Amino acid sequence: MVKKYLLLFLPLVLFLLLTFFLVKGLFSEARYEVSTQVDRQLPEFSLPDVMDEDQLYTRQVFENQVTLINVWGTWCVTCAIELPFLTSLREQGVRIVGLYFEQDLDPDFGGKSLQQIRTDIRQTLNQLGNPYQFNIFDVNRDYSMDLGVTGAPETFLVDMHGRVLLHHVGDLNERVWQDKFLALYQQAMLEQKNG
Amino acid sequence: MVSRWVLFFGVLVFSLVANAEEKYQFENPQQRADFLLLTKELRCPKCQNQNIADSNALxxxxxxxxxxxxxxxxxxxxQVIEFMKVRYGEFVHYQPPMTPVTFWLYFGPVLFVLTCFGYFIYQRRRNDGQNVAQNITGSVDDQQIEKLKRAESALKDTQ
Structure with missing residues (x-):
């Protein structure tokens, strides 16, 4: 008899499960994000400074120092929004290196001149603050692809061994810094001090 | 009407092929075929639910x-698929590999149907068995038949 009543409730239970599943989908992140980069060593690269093509950087610039790598471009609206906050982080002593890429510089179509890019960068950074120690120019966006970058802005937290601790897609603001970055950053800084 | 659709898709397909030919040069037809297949099978990480052939995102x-x-x-x-997977995860390929998690994705529905079918058969067998048992006990229970007969004759007497 009890079994029969249990069977009677089975459709209701199934219905509730289905409802739960669908409602969860309604409020979940619309984008699926899994970074493959976390815990990985930064890939090798050799790229010029965006302001000076004779200045070449390699992976060594990320050794022995905890760094935020911020992927950005002057064409990117959200990047402009996060620049003031990033500048305030620099003022607190956070080392931030820009990985600059240009949207209009499509290898298939050509585009903006290097001179124009530099003028735009100077203008933007004068206006909104300059959080960067220097900017690596990802000319063909190959390095961005090696890092699994899907757009801008994105930010990586890299420890003193050049290992990625965190990959954040979207703008970096006070809330994200507090919730996602701070604990890991402090831990990495502690290691740097002791090491 | 049908011919119009055929024309529409014909133009569409032709323009896609023409586009690929225009922009990318290949050394042999196999490379072109691979290219067309791969750009259909690889998923755009920015504009999800589109493959990279369809998407115009940077x-x-x-x-x-x-x-x-x-x-x-x-x-x-x-090798190309592996290259992309290293950078963008399993997610980037539209054909999920067989893992303990995706096993349920692939075989869950089949298992569900088989389980339901098995349960159905089991129930039917059990019901049949019960009916047979009831018939047997019904025919063997002489006492009850005796009682019924007596009741019948009693009714007849009162009439």
């Missing part, structure tokens, strides 16, 4: 360019 164009470059360098299809 990242999708960059990935197409990379696929082209890798094919020209002599990589085969699987």
């Amino acid at each position: 990242i999708a164009n960059d990935m197409k360019r990379k696929v082209h470059q890798l094919l020209l360098e002599g990589n085969d299809k699987q």
